[in-house]
Amino acid sequence: MRFATIALLAAVLAGCSSSFPPPNDEYSAAQADVGRAESGGAPAVPDAKLHLQLAQEDLQKSKALIDNGDNKRAADLISVARVEAQLALSLAKQLQAEEQARKAQADVAKAKGGQ
Amino acid sequence: MRIGTVLSVVAAAGLVACGGEVPAPKALVDARADYAKAKGGITLQLDPTDVHEADLALQKAESAWQSSQDPNDEHAIDQAIIAQRKAQIAMAEAAALKAQQELQTAKNELEATMQSQLQATRGQLDKTQRNLAQTQDQLSLTAAQAAEQKKQLADLEAKLKDARDTIAKIAAVKDDDRGMVITLQGEVLFKTGKWDLKPGAMAKLDQIADALRGKEQPMVVYGFTDNVGAIDMNMDLSQKRAQSVRDYLASKGIPGDLITAEGKGPAAPIAENTSVEGRAQNRRVEIVVKPKKS
Numbered sequence: 001m002r003f004a005t006i007a008l009l010a011a012v013l014a015g016c017s018s019s020f021p022p023p024n025d026e027y028s029a030a031q032a033d034v035g036r037a038e039s040g041g042a043p044a045v046p047d048a049k050l051h052l053q054l055a056q057e058d059l060q061k062s063k064a065l066i067d068n069g070d071n072k073r074a075a076d077l078i079s080v081a082r083v084e085a086q087l088a089l090s091l092a093k094q095l096q097a098e099e100q101a102r103k104a105q106a107d108v109a110k111a112k113g114g115q
Numbered sequence: 116m117r118i119g120t121v122l123s124v125v126a127a128a129g130l131v132a133c134g135g136e137v138p139a140p141k142a143l144v145d146a147r148a149d150y151a152k153a154k155g156g157i158t159l160q161l162d163p164t165d166v167h168e169a170d171l172a173l174q175k176a177e178s179a180w181q182s183s184q185d186p187n188d189e190h191a192i193d194q195a196i197i198a199q200r201k202a203q204i205a206m207a208e209a210a211a212l213k214a215q216q217e218l219q220t221a222k223n224e225l226e227a228t229m230q231s232q233l234q235a236t237r238g239q240l241d242k243t244q245r246n247l248a249q250t251q252d253q254l255s256l257t258a259a260q261a262a263e264q265k266k267q268l269a270d271l272e273a274k275l276k277d278a279r280d281t282i283a284k285i286a287a288v289k290d291d292d293r294g295m296v297i298t299l300q301g302e303v304l305f306k307t308g309k310w311d312l313k314p315g316a317m318a319k320l321d322q323i324a325d326a327l328r329g330k331e332q333p334m335v336v337y338g339f340t341d342n343v344g345a346i347d348m349n350m351d352l353s354q355k356r357a358q359s360v361r362d363y364l365a366s367k368g369i370p371g372d373l374i375t376a377e378g379k380g381p382a383a384p385i386a387e388n389t390s391v392e393g394r395a396q397n398r399r400v401e402i403v404v405k406p407k408k409s
Contacts, residue, residue: 083200090207097214104221
């Protein structure tokens with residue numbers, strides 16, 4: 001009984017400190033998110049570009065943290081990087097869709113004006 | 116979920132209130148505000164999934180804040196940033212969807228406008244084609260009529276030329292402003308002072324009647340004398356002689372309503388009355404064939 005308690009305490013302590021696994025899968029997923037934002041037109045939209053840069057910076061920082069063994073903090077930053085990249089892509093999509101809609105509305109006005 | 120968030124917020128507020136002095140970090144305040152925006156606008160209608168994601172993220176952020184109660188706790192701040200970004204993603208996605216709907220509406224409208232314009236243009240084209248076909252029909256009809264009239268005219272001219280050629284063999288034929296003028300000498304037609312036709316005259320008039328028959332052209336027979344004798348007598352003689360010729364031609368098939376007679380006496384001489392020859396030329400009958408009334 002005593003032994004079990006000590007063992008459990010040891011396991012919990014180990015989990016809380018340095019045995020947090022390196023978030024490699026999450027890191028790869030974040031890289032993919034950044035790639036999608038880049039190819040989705042984020043660099044051309046100022047708002048989106050800002051969030052894309054934040055994502056890239058967070059990703060760099062998280063890489064350094066993994067190298068230093070701070071996996072837990074790295075995992076947090078990677079999560080932030082992912083939503084930054086996702087937001088960058090959403091903003092780019094929003095702007096593109098709005099531009100297309102405006103263009104189509106202008107076409108309608110033109111076609112009606114030509115009657 | 117919503118209740119969960121509300122509870123978390125209430126709990127956090129309660130803790131803050133109880134603690135009395137620890138305000139939530141700015142990142143969490145911003146996240147709450149953006150989540151409220153996403154929840155309040157059209158975003159919830161258009162993109163409920165992302166709003167739900169944002170809700171879950173905000174709950175996590177609230178829990179992290181509750182656990183730490185430290186405004187500088189990096190984990191809690193990151194969770195708040197994630198929650199805010201997710202709310203922003205929901206709003207951007209909803210805005211994109213709204214724009215796509217507007218795009219579709221505009222496309223439909225453009226299509227409808229184009230269709231109606233196309234139909235209008237087709238209608239105009241049909242009308243123009245019908246008009247063209249009508250005009251072409253009229254043109255070909257007019258062309259056919261023109262050709263027919265031209266042919267009739269050519270036939271008439273040919274007939275007239277034939278008649279003129281025939282008459283020219285037995286009488287002097289000329290054209291003046293009255294029409295075709297056939298001049299017959301008085302000696303050939305009548306004895307001196309008489310107005311009944313000589314037998315030889317009838318033969319000539321038969322030929323003239325043959326040539327003029329069927330022309331349907333109005334004619335006037337004029338009688339002329341020389342200037343010898345009383346004017347009244349000459350007027351009377353010229354009238355009677357013209358009438359004889361007119362009656363004879365009428366008896367030979369020239370329509371009576373187309374031919375008239377008129378005595379001119381010594382008027383309009385064609386030669387001097389000072390010589391025998393001149394006076395002989397002035398004693399004459401002229402048959403004037405007027406141009407056909409059209």
